[in-house]
Amino acid sequence: MTGRIPKDFIDQLLTRINIVDVIQARIPLKKAGREYMACCPFHGEKTPSFTVSPTKQFYHCFGCGVHGSAISFLMEYEHLDYTEAIEALARALGLEVPRENDAKSMPVAKKAKLTDLYSLLGEAAKHYAHCLSQAPDAQAYLQQRGLSAEVVQQYGLGFAPDDWHTTSRQFAAQYGQGQLLASGLQLKNETGKIYDRFRGRLMFPIRNRKGQVIGFGGRVLGTGTPKYLNSPETEVFHKGAELYGLFEARQYTRSLERLLVVEGYMDVIALAQFGLPYVVATLGTATTEQHINLLFRQVPEVVFCFDGDRAGKEAAWRALETALPELRDGREVRFLFLPSGEDPDTQIRKIGRLAFEEAVTKALPLSKFFILGLKANLGFTAEATLHVSEDSARFANEAKRLLELMPDILIKQPLRQEIQRLSGLALGTADLSVNPESVSMQPTKFTKFKAKYLEAKPEGVRAKTAKDFEVRKTPVRYAITLLVHSPELVTEIENPEKLLEWELPGVELLVQLVAAIENSHGLSAAAILERFRDTVHEKTLLKLMLWQPQSTDEALLKREFQDCLQRMKAQATAKAIERLLAKEQTQGLTESEKHDLFSLLNERSAKSL
Numbered sequence: 001m002t003g004r005i006p007k008d009f010i011d012q013l014l015t016r017i018n019i020v021d022v023i024q025a026r027i028p029l030k031k032a033g034r035e036y037m038a039c040c041p042f043h044g045e046k047t048p049s050f051t052v053s054p055t056k057q058f059y060h061c062f063g064c065g066v067h068g069s070a071i072s073f074l075m076e077y078e079h080l081d082y083t084e085a086i087e088a089l090a091r092a093l094g095l096e097v098p099r100e101n102d103a104k105s106m107p108v109a110k111k112a113k114l115t116d117l118y119s120l121l122g123e124a125a126k127h128y129a130h131c132l133s134q135a136p137d138a139q140a141y142l143q144q145r146g147l148s149a150e151v152v153q154q155y156g157l158g159f160a161p162d163d164w165h166t167t168s169r170q171f172a173a174q175y176g177q178g179q180l181l182a183s184g185l186q187l188k189n190e191t192g193k194i195y196d197r198f199r200g201r202l203m204f205p206i207r208n209r210k211g212q213v214i215g216f217g218g219r220v221l222g223t224g225t226p227k228y229l230n231s232p233e234t235e236v237f238h239k240g241a242e243l244y245g246l247f248e249a250r251q252y253t254r255s256l257e258r259l260l261v262v263e264g265y266m267d268v269i270a271l272a273q274f275g276l277p278y279v280v281a282t283l284g285t286a287t288t289e290q291h292i293n294l295l296f297r298q299v300p301e302v303v304f305c306f307d308g309d310r311a312g313k314e315a316a317w318r319a320l321e322t323a324l325p326e327l328r329d330g331r332e333v334r335f336l337f338l339p340s341g342e343d344p345d346t347q348i349r350k351i352g353r354l355a356f357e358e359a360v361t362k363a364l365p366l367s368k369f370f371i372l373g374l375k376a377n378l379g380f381t382a383e384a385t386l387h388v389s390e391d392s393a394r395f396a397n398e399a400k401r402l403l404e405l406m407p408d409i410l411i412k413q414p415l416r417q418e419i420q421r422l423s424g425l426a427l428g429t430a431d432l433s434v435n436p437e438s439v440s441m442q443p444t445k446f447t448k449f450k451a452k453y454l455e456a457k458p459e460g461v462r463a464k465t466a467k468d469f470e471v472r473k474t475p476v477r478y479a480i481t482l483l484v485h486s487p488e489l490v491t492e493i494e495n496p497e498k499l500l501e502w503e504l505p506g507v508e509l510l511v512q513l514v515a516a517i518e519n520s521h522g523l524s525a526a527a528i529l530e531r532f533r534d535t536v537h538e539k540t541l542l543k544l545m546l547w548q549p550q551s552t553d554e555a556l557l558k559r560e561f562q563d564c565l566q567r568m569k570a571q572a573t574a575k576a577i578e579r580l581l582a583k584e585q586t587q588g589l590t591e592s593e594k595h596d597l598f599s600l601l602n603e604r605s606a607k608s609l
Contacts, residue, residue: 019069377398529545
């Protein structure tokens with residue numbers, strides 16, 4: 001069936017389903033107070049740290065940090081995609097999943113064609129695996145490379161016979177000539193002759209995240225060219241959006257923390273042979289934005305491994321530029337450069353797994369490679385000091401261009417400062433000239449209020465300390481926690497849109513949360529979470545859902561929520577005052593701004609009496 005699944009249906013599904021039953025059917029749970037506990041199925045542990053809340057319909061592991069709704073659990077535990085997980089839950093309740101009419105939804109005929117393509121490619125992989133068992137030369141090559149039967153089976157390696165029409169004989173009757181061409185297994189030349197694309201090659205099946213075969217890479221055994229041949233772009237295979245070995249890496253462990261990106265199929269398999277299963281490869285293309293997003297959907301740390309020659313460093317630099325716009329706080333990118341003449345296969349055989357993994361953990365952080373690569377691209381050595389003004393300008397201008405690609409994350413400011421230190425030039429810093437003109441409106445009274453305000457040093461004006469940068473329960477965050485726990489508190493907010501005027505961190509999420517609750521009454525915490533899946537607020541909301549209100553008493557919860565709103569307003573007032581005071585000292589204020597500042601100081605003074 002085609003079309004999007006209505007959000008209301010997902011809400012109702014999560015309201016009717018019991019997450020305890022869903023998880024209990026797959027792992028044993030034990031009652032522990034109001035919640036249930038178990039040893040986490042996503043990482044090895046002896047002491048249970050995996051909790052399931054029937055109240056929130058939410059699970060969380062305090063060991064590895066996984067958490068989510070019943071939908072998330074099925075996606076992770078059974079490797080389903082979002083739609084498949086919803087369909088599985090619906091089947092458990094005997095429900096049919098409805099679909100919205102969507103002009104862009106896939107026609108039935110096209111969907112059937114894609115199903116046939118997946119089936120054909122899967123059967124072809126089995127056929128190639130069978131042919132490998134009948135190919136002594138291919139088996140001898142694998143033995144020479146030191147690959148075990150287990151790793152060959154894990155990655156589904158096969159062999160395409162040196163024959164022009166093997167796939168026609170095997171599959172044309174069942175799937176038709178058109179599908180053989182559409183799959184990329186065969187091609188047609190200018191004279192109309194049809195023949196097999198892969199002949200006399202070791203075959204590497206390429207799988208998508210579900211484990212479906214979507215294409216192949218073929219390596220010639222002798223000295224023929226090209227050395228590697230890949231499937232062409234098809235309706236199911238897009239090189240710039242797939243990573244070889246990702247499915248196998250996910251099968252090895254449910255709690256991946258890092259992915260190592262290499263350049264070739266054999267590198268992936270060789271490292272897996274030596275006990276490094278968290279390795280993937282791009283498919284004969286440069287690293288794309290889709291690759292970066294796919295990588296970071298799996299893990300928080302990505303290490304790119306390249307040869308240490310010029311070509312390797314150029315490829316690494318292209319990967320860095322591609323990664324810059326996708327960086328976020330909590331995402332880490334590193335670069336590992338191998339000695340000249342070595343690839344991951346030869347290097348790990350030379351130094352062993354432990355030494356290779358140590359090199360991975362000590363790989364260059366993005367910030368360091370940013371500086372080194374920037375110098376190298378402009379013709380400077382790593383130790384070069386920029387003495388000539390023109391050199392400094394070129395260095396600063398290129399750095400500024402790259403920094404503008406980055407979102408505003410914590411690493412950006414230290415990078416900017418280092419660039420300014422090396423070049424001696426500011427990167428577009430605004431010139432804030434001081435306006436000596438004093439405030440003219442009611443000078444005596446205004447000065448009195450300002451002095452009193454600064455002397456009190458309310459929150460928002462005092463100097464920041466280290467504790468200010470710790471994750472703590474701010475009024476906004478606690479208000480979100482209370483709303484998730486007790487959605488009925490939404491009635492305490494008279495005009496949610498006015499909250500946006502307060503310009504406090506997290507207010508945008510709070511307003512969107514209020515809207516979601518108001519639009520769909522009776523949402524569980526899990527259903528609320530699903531409304532924010534794949535949004536910029538998902539990760540924050542997940543963290544806040546782990547907090548517990550200080551009380552379960554309804555009257556007390558209401559007072560706590562009202563207190564949050566009052567404190568938010570006080571913080572917003574303090575920020576507004578701070579901003580206007582700063583502008584008074586640097587640029588001067590308009591008459592309207594002077595009036596606003598006087599009113600805010602007067603209002604705050606009245607409340608403090």
